[in-house]
Amino acid sequence: MPNFNPVIRKRYLEIPQPSLSDTLGDWQRLLREFKNKLGYNEVGVDLSLLGSLGRILREGNWKVTVTFSEIDGQVQLVNLEKGNTETKAYAVACDIGTTTLVMNLVDLNTGKVIDSKTSYNPQRAHGEDVTSRMMHCDKQGDLSQLHQLVIDELNSMIDHLCRSQGLKQDEINGLICAGNTIMTHILLGFDPRTIRKEPYVPLTTFYPAFLASEIGIKISPYGITKCIPGVSGYIGGDIAAGILSTxxxxxxxxxxxxxxxxxxxxxxxxxxxxxxxxxxxxxAFEGCGLEFGMNATSGAIEKIILKENGELNYETLGNKSPKGICGSALIDLLAQLLEFGIINRQGKINTQFKSSRIGKTAMGFEFVIAWSAETQINKDIVLTQADTDNLIRDxxxxxxxxxxxxxxxxxxxxxxxxxxxxxxxxxxxxxxxxxxxxxxxxxxxxxxxxxxxxxxxxxxxxxxxxxxxxxxxxxxxxxxxxxxxxxxxxxxxxxxxxxxxxxxxxxxxxxxxxx
Amino acid sequence: MPNFNPVIRKRYLEIPQPSLSDTLGDWQRLLREFKNKLGYNEVGVDLSLLGSLGRILREGNWKVTVTFSEIDGQVQLVNLEKGNTETKAYAVACDIGTTTLVMNLVDLNTGKVIDSKTSYNPQRAHGEDVTSRMMHCDKQGDLSQLHQLVIDELNSMIDHLCRSQGLKQDEINGLICAGNTIMTHILLGFDPRTIRKEPYVPLTTFYPAFLASEIGIKISPYGITKCIPGVSGYIGGDIAAGILSTxxxxxxxxxxxxxxxxxxxxxxxxxxxxxxxxxxxxxAFEGCGLEFGMNATSGAIEKIILKENGELNYETLGNKSPKGICGSALIDLLAQLLEFGIINRQGKINTQFKSSRIGKTAMGFEFVIAWSAETQINKDIVLTQADTDNLIRDxxxxxxxxxxxxxxxxxxxxxxxxxxxxxxxxxxxxxxxxxxxxxxxxxxxxxxxxxxxxxxxxxxxxxxxxxxxxxxxxxxxxxxxxxxxxxxxxxxxxxxxxxxxxxxxxxxxxxxxxx
Structure with missing residues (x-):
């Protein structure tokens, strides 16, 4: 694998035991191995992990596995375990989206993503876009509410992935996050509101590595969190990550x-x-602001084939009964509605077109994608005129x-x-x-x-x-x-x-x- | 002053405000000043201090005072205050002795020790020497008890010094400690017991800088604690500090x-x-293990002039009525008792010598230094045979x-x-x-x-x-x-x-x- 050199690694070490002719302190003894076996001269350590070193070294009979991170030029001891646990080396990578959270569980030995989990960002309840999230922070305590919402959801995703893969949460040694600047600020408990007003300046675009526990993330006690750096208030670490990816x-x-x-x-x-x-x-193409929009997860209509007469077939993710419609199908639908003249170039419904799928409510015309009986949600899944306007603006x-x-x-x-x-x-x-x-x-x-x-x-x-x-x-x-x-x-x-x-x-x- | 370059310093900064043509994030903006005005390229910061940066910068209208430490090659932001508080820059230095704690309150602008406080190490109740302190840690919870005792006493000394000088505890930005290896371990909550048994290896002889709050020291919220490095289990940071001093x-x-x-x-x-x-x-010359031994603080007999007939004059520290006897007077006394033949070369009382000051108890002979009525403690202050034996062994x-x-x-x-x-x-x-x-x-x-x-x-x-x-x-x-x-x-x-x-x-x- 090109560039395979994880920022968090494990290494099994058999450490020479102290003797009267070799009386180095435990930490200096471990550092000597870091230098001799791993080539590192300076290694940081948390106070309380340092405090537990002596017990672990002795209980492990000086055969231990170190987990360490190397981030921003600094090497940090992240964990110390008795015996050889090299084969169990895991961390998670996470996209902190305004709408969607995606988490990859990564095996640090193989570099493989062994499982993945997508969730909505529960902050959505307090506004769909970053502007409304920032506005939500105006009231005392609401930043910490938003912060807690995303932390709780991330913990639940970690828990889900661990259960699926038979791991314990404390076997996860780190969390690398990419998010836009506002999402990253809220993740870390930073007030993002200065980004909303001219000159749109964030607290920071560089995020030092911290203990994950400092923000309430439940992984290994000394596991680390690092957020990908961003550029400005509106160009965040998710974009830097995207550029890195491509x-x-x-x-x-x-x-x-x-x-x-x-x-x-x-x-x-x-x-x-x-x-x-x-x-x-x-x-809108993530499903936001649409009556039945959803992200591309199980039960989402992801493909639509419309016929000239207005009838249609659809496919859902996971072949489940539908509960909403995701981006790819919205594009399918809009394009074909236009193609068959069911909507015009301004996105307005052609009331001349005869189809049982075209309905009218107090809110205007709508187009039925899935009838109530077909769905998981016992409601017609429709595209409304407002949805169409939204998609076009978007x-x-x-x-x-x-x-x-x-x-x-x-x-x-x-x-x-x-x-x-x-x-x-x-x-x-x-x-x-x-x-x-x-x-x-x-x-x-x-x-x-x-x-x-x-x-x-x-x-x-x-x-x-x-x-x-x-x-x-x-x-x-x-x-x-x-x-x-x-x-x-x-x-x-x-x-x-x-x-x-x-x-x-x-x-x-x-x-x-x-x- | 030679070498005057404190490890903790304050600096007032007037920071260019953000504008549409200068949209650097708050932290990057502050770092730019650290680079331009102070010459530092890399500065560390605690997560929650970073989180409060934006508010403080704006409340201070971009005129702020940074407090920063430079320890082990790493620069760390320790505090950020609105306005110019450069003149109020304080820290404490501390000797963590087995018997005695000594603290200097230091003005970081002048380099002057502006006040000082000496206390007993309250761990003495659990053993007078390092060996008994280590033995005390054998029972579950007793290490944290000893740890808490010294932390509480240090906090009370800081409080005392602050009150005396009209300072607030959060105006103290750091604590530099020198102690023997066992005292330093207990201070940091580290188990010292491996030092007691062959091959006498400590957990560590290097102590990274930590937040003082991590060990419960109550100073400025992000104030730092650094312990002077030691050499081995029995040659500690107090000796390195002593060599540095001399x-x-x-x-x-x-x-x-x-x-x-x-x-x-x-x-x-x-x-x-x-x-x-x-x-x-x-x-014993610190007063330990002696019936009326005490350290050189107020009320200690610190000088004794013995006459040939066994009568004597003494001086006390602070000119108070005596409550005990400290090292210098013990030397005075022992030397003169020997000189006048009141004790012999083995330190045994000469029973032939006639003096009302020579008494006899169930425990053996004793020599009265101060009569009950003269003292603060309503007891004769005496040197016992056991005390003399102790001093000679020492x-x-x-x-x-x-x-x-x-x-x-x-x-x-x-x-x-x-x-x-x-x-x-x-x-x-x-x-x-x-x-x-x-x-x-x-x-x-x-x-x-x-x-x-x-x-x-x-x-x-x-x-x-x-x-x-x-x-x-x-x-x-x-x-x-x-x-x-x-x-x-x-x-x-x-x-x-x-x-x-x-x-x-x-x-x-x-x-x-x-x-």
Missing amino acids: RLNESEKITLFIDIGTNGETVLGGKDWIVACSGSAGS KAAVYAGSAILLKSMQMEFSNVEKLLIAGNFGRHLDVEKAISIGLLPDIERNRIEFIGNSSIDGATKALLSIEDLEKAQQIADSITTFELTREPSYYDIYTSALFLPHTDMSLFPSVKIQK | RLNESEKITLFIDIGTNGETVLGGKDWIVACSGSAGS KAAVYAGSAILLKSMQMEFSNVEKLLIAGNFGRHLDVEKAISIGLLPDIERNRIEFIGNSSIDGATKALLSIEDLEKAQQIADSITTFELTREPSYYDIYTSALFLPHTDMSLFPSVKIQK
Whole structure:
């Protein structure tokens, strides 16, 4: 495996016992092995782990396994166990999304992700996007409430993964997190509210390694937490992780990277330069703000095949009865509704179209995807007019972000040699359909790549390679950020994109629309 | 002041406010000032202090005072305060003795010790010497009891000093401690018991800097604790501090350093080499194990002038009515009792001597120093036969330690170019008397220097100089230790010294004894 050099490692050591001719103290004795066997001159240790050293060394008859981290140039003893436990070396990597939390359980010996778990971020109850989360912190105690919500959910995910794999929570020795700046702040208990107001400054974009227990994460007592560094209040560690994941920063090709998620970050660049911006863009495609939106987990409708008469087939994740609809199917649906003239280019329902699936409520028209009886939730799963409007605003914002970045570099979509789409879609994201609704630009298809959740992938890479974690910092340091709201042309570009696929059809030459 | 470069410092900073053209995060913004104004590239910070940064910076309108430590090559933010508080910069240095705790309150701006406090180590209730303290740890929970006793006493000393000087406890930003290895272990909550059994190995002789709050010390919330490194189980940080205090390690002269205290460490050497040993030697001269022994604090008899007829005058510390007798007066008394033939060379009372001060109890003869009515304690203050035996054993052990070290280097007392005597005596230690009882060797008087408590002095120096704290580590690393009990000749040398001044009077040519 390239770069396999985990930031947390175990090593079995047989330590020469003290004798009258070798009376080094226990800690100095262990440090001597760190130097001789592992090449480290300086190793940090927590006070109380240091305090337990003598007992463990003697109970283990001087045969012990050290677990240590190497982060930001500092080596830290993370655990000391009797005997040889080298084969049991685990940590988790985590994407702390505004909407979704994803956790990989990683075997540090093989570098393999042995299990994975996705959950909603329970902070959603207090606002769907980062702005409303920050506003929620205005009241005394509410930051710690949001903090506790995410910590509890992470603990429950760790617990779930451990149970599934027959591990104990204290066999997990570290947690590497990638999240946007606001989510990372709340995770660590930092007040994020300065990010909301000009000049949009976070408390920090670098997060030192801490004991996981300091923020309430329940793993090994001295296990560590490290968050991937970010760039600014709106370009966070999830983006640095995404770039790390894709190696965009080493690419010879001009690459456009779009993270379709709650915050809709967009990155443009390659090995010589990187620019990035963020807008509220993409959360609808994570299911946010939609009546029956959900993330790509069991029971989500992830693929829809619509017929000309308005009837349809769908597939669900895990082949369960549906309980909602996720990003890939939303793209399928929107594209095909447009294709068959069930909605027009402004996303409005064609009331002329006759289908039992088109209904009308006090809130406006809606389109039924799954009838109540088919579902897990005993309700029709529908796409409402409001949902459609939401998706169109979202895709317009995604498009505008990319367009502004390109404009800032005097480029156009035709200059994009590689287009990377990150996000929590289903497995079957259909590129033609995504282009036909204008979510993606109309460029050569072989330049487009769907990379799924690049944040969790980058966090996992950083966990598995000291060099990659260092690269994440270099990436963060090298990015130039743009404030979309400060670009005079942003609003025009955005407004022009509020059509399917766009007001200017010449930008989407390959897309044919029914008149 | 030479080497004035405290390990904890304050610095007032006016920080450029964030703006749309300067959007660095708060922590990065502060770090930029650390780099530009203070020359530090890397600064550590505790999670929760980092969390409070944004609020303090803004409440202080970006005018703040940083307190930071520089220890073991690492710079750490210790406090952040609104406005300019540079003038209020305090820390304490502490000698953690087996018998006595001494604390200096230090002004970090001037380097001056502004107040000082001495207390008994309350662990004394659980054994007078380090061996009994270690034995006390055998029962579950008793280590934490001993730990808590010393922590509580230190907190009460800090509180006392703060009240005296009109300071708040959270204005104290650090605590530098020097103690023997066992005391330091217990201070930090480390089990010291391995030191008691062959091969006498401690948990550690290096003590990383920790948050003082981690061990329960009540100073500024992120104030630090650092213990001076030691050499081995029986040569601790108090000796490294003592050597630092005396600059023995830089001396051109062969120097013998004797710390007359509970553990009786002896050091021999100079700039090229240093050897050291420790024996249970000297505690009687701190008042330990004596019926009316006490340390050199208010109410201690510290000077005694005996007349030929057995009558006497004494002086007390603070001119208070006496409540006990301290080291300097014990030496005075023993020497004069011997001089006037009231005791013989074996320390036995001369029953022929007629004085109302000589009494007899079930426990043997005793000599009355102060009559009940003169005292604070409504009891005769006496020196018992057991006390005398104790003092003689103690002075023999002190002598034997020095003799063994010299022997190991093929030297004799005549080779000693400088003799430094450290210890908690009174102010008036009388060199002639100390030699006449054989506590000190009979060498040229101008080579002898009493230096008082060199441990607290060394700890204070280390607090006031980054370089000196580093030197303490170099000193600890450079010392070769001897195990007295493993020297075959130790017992003979010790036994020969169980006379006043010695069996071999040729070793004490200047001492004249009444026949």
